[in-house]
Amino acid sequence: MRYICAIDQGTTGTTVIILDEKLNVCGRVNREFEQIYPKPGWVEHNPEAIWQSTLDTIAAASGEAGITPSDIAAVGITNQRETTVVWDRETGEPIHNAIVWQDRRTAGTIQQLSDEGLGPMVQQKTGLVLDPYFSGTKVAYILDHVDGARDRAERGELAFGTINTFLLWRLTGGAVHKTDVSNASRTLLMNLHTAEWDDELLNTFRVPRSVLPEIAGNSELYGEVTGVEGLADGTPIAGMAGDQQSALFGQTCFSAGQAKCTFGTGAFLLMNTGETPVMSDHRMLTTAAWRINGQMTYALEGAAFIAGAMVQWLRDGLQIIDSAPEIEELAKQVDSSDGVMVVPSISGLGAPHWQADARGVIWGHTRGTHRGHIARATLEGIALQNVDILNAMERDLGQPMTELKVDGGASENNLLMQLQADFLGRQIVRPKMVDTTALGAALLAGLAVGIFDNLDDIKETWKVDAKFEPTMGEGEREDHLRRWSEALKRV
Numbered sequence: 001m002r003y004i005c006a007i008d009q010g011t012t013g014t015t016v017i018i019l020d021e022k023l024n025v026c027g028r029v030n031r032e033f034e035q036i037y038p039k040p041g042w043v044e045h046n047p048e049a050i051w052q053s054t055l056d057t058i059a060a061a062s063g064e065a066g067i068t069p070s071d072i073a074a075v076g077i078t079n080q081r082e083t084t085v086v087w088d089r090e091t092g093e094p095i096h097n098a099i100v101w102q103d104r105r106t107a108g109t110i111q112q113l114s115d116e117g118l119g120p121m122v123q124q125k126t127g128l129v130l131d132p133y134f135s136g137t138k139v140a141y142i143l144d145h146v147d148g149a150r151d152r153a154e155r156g157e158l159a160f161g162t163i164n165t166f167l168l169w170r171l172t173g174g175a176v177h178k179t180d181v182s183n184a185s186r187t188l189l190m191n192l193h194t195a196e197w198d199d200e201l202l203n204t205f206r207v208p209r210s211v212l213p214e215i216a217g218n219s220e221l222y223g224e225v226t227g228v229e230g231l232a233d234g235t236p237i238a239g240m241a242g243d244q245q246s247a248l249f250g251q252t253c254f255s256a257g258q259a260k261c262t263f264g265t266g267a268f269l270l271m272n273t274g275e276t277p278v279m280s281d282h283r284m285l286t287t288a289a290w291r292i293n294g295q296m297t298y299a300l301e302g303a304a305f306i307a308g309a310m311v312q313w314l315r316d317g318l319q320i321i322d323s324a325p326e327i328e329e330l331a332k333q334v335d336s337s338d339g340v341m342v343v344p345s346i347s348g349l350g351a352p353h354w355q356a357d358a359r360g361v362i363w364g365h366t367r368g369t370h371r372g373h374i375a376r377a378t379l380e381g382i383a384l385q386n387v388d389i390l391n392a393m394e395r396d397l398g399q400p401m402t403e404l405k406v407d408g409g410a411s412e413n414n415l416l417m418q419l420q421a422d423f424l425g426r427q428i429v430r431p432k433m434v435d436t437t438a439l440g441a442a443l444l445a446g447l448a449v450g451i452f453d454n455l456d457d458i459k460e461t462w463k464v465d466a467k468f469e470p471t472m473g474e475g476e477r478e479d480h481l482r483r484w485s486e487a488l489k490r491v
Helices: 047-065 107-115 119-126 136-145 149-154 163-171 199-205 243-250 308-318 326-331 371-397 414-424 436-449 455-459 474-490
Strands: 003-009 013-020 025-032 072-079 084-088 158-162 178-180 214-216 219-224 236-242 259-263 267-274 285-292 295-304 341-343 361-363 403-407 427-431 464-468
Touching: 003 047, 003 163, 003 436, 013 047, 013 436, 025 047, 047 163, 072 163, 072 243, 072 436, 084 136, 084 163, 107 119, 107 136, 119 199, 136 149, 136 199, 149 158, 158 163, 163 178, 163 219, 163 236, 178 236, 219 436, 236 243, 236 436, 243 259, 243 267, 243 285, 243 295, 243 436, 259 371, 259 436, 267 285, 267 371, 285 436, 295 371, 308 371, 326 371, 326 414, 341 371, 341 474, 361 474, 371 414, 371 474, 403 414, 414 427, 414 464, 414 474
Parallel strands: 003 072, 072 236, 178 214, 259 403, 403 427
Antiparallel strands: 003 013, 013 025, 084 158, 219 236, 259 267, 267 295, 285 295, 341 361, 427 464
16 A cells, blocks of 8 residues: 655644545654744744744644555645745755735735835736735845845855745755745746746845746656654655645546635635736736646635634634633524624735735624623624625626635635535535645645546545525525625725
């Protein structure tokens, strides 16, 4: 039996899953790490903490699976995408904390570029909107705010990467500096039509070409493991994709028009649009989904920055629950949110609004409001923001979606999934394995090393766990959407 090690490096923690060639989960370990908030709107991670959590989870998951390092045929990596690391090429040491995708510190730079009228050029070349969310301005910030960094970068002494690139560098002992098209397409630096770094974009965002990794596909040999406990030296690292594209692949959305929503720290809707990029007129993102055997596949994406992170805030900030799964039972204590609306924009509003300076809102509460109402309103807010995204995506495509596949930790919340079906008026389909982000990385790696022959071979592995049909009446749905619109005005 051959095994695949899937590293899912997320925003709040690292998960490693060991799967056998029939995609049975043999080991699964998660480790959270510290979230660093230097100032309001700023979010950082310690890259060394990310690396240590990766080492810990690889060793622990291999132990839980009861396998030896030589049993692992391939490693796949998936990651929080836009989070930015710059490190010393000689020592491998980061020169600054990683600046996380949620971080808004470069909003002023983005506004300046927008005022200069650069938005249309950037969107045409990258498929993205001007927003602090993406990596380009984060790289420039680090180079500008670490003494001597820009000069060192020009001399070729520094390397930039999103987390996949940083992990690949470390896993190969500093031998490989590569990224994949899905992650590269989230930097504001890659031309979506050529899948190459673009000089005009590099000049616009003031990022020297010398720090950039080589852009590769998503299912191929990137390098070999060197000196990592739980993995044998020489193990191929053969699959790599940004978390949302990896989940799209893990949901087997291989045909144009198929879509998924991952409920993690944020909520991310992606739809496969085939071999041609569809440029959005409704502030959706056009992104690379994957490149396999030289063939590009594209997707439309809408991202709500906060989903599961709002539940974490109820746990850690308001302290009205002790653990995230408790929110479902708490929310079920009431039949409705009793007029309370929660807009979970605590790190700004994503698609289709793109308001970097937005702050979260709890609105409509009275003296009769208690924590059950807030819990239910939070789940409603997470679901309602996805309605805005889906509506915009359907307008771009000119056709409705019939069903939406869901995954991620919060997709196990049955009440949230039912609310999502009700507010969308669409069927929601949840697979048996909701860790589809890790599954996608495993499938890409397995495809590269011959564990799977082709995409049809992979499709046969996908199994349904549950389907959620809309049950809410049209009048009630319209009332929720109207009050959601009112709440958005307060943001």
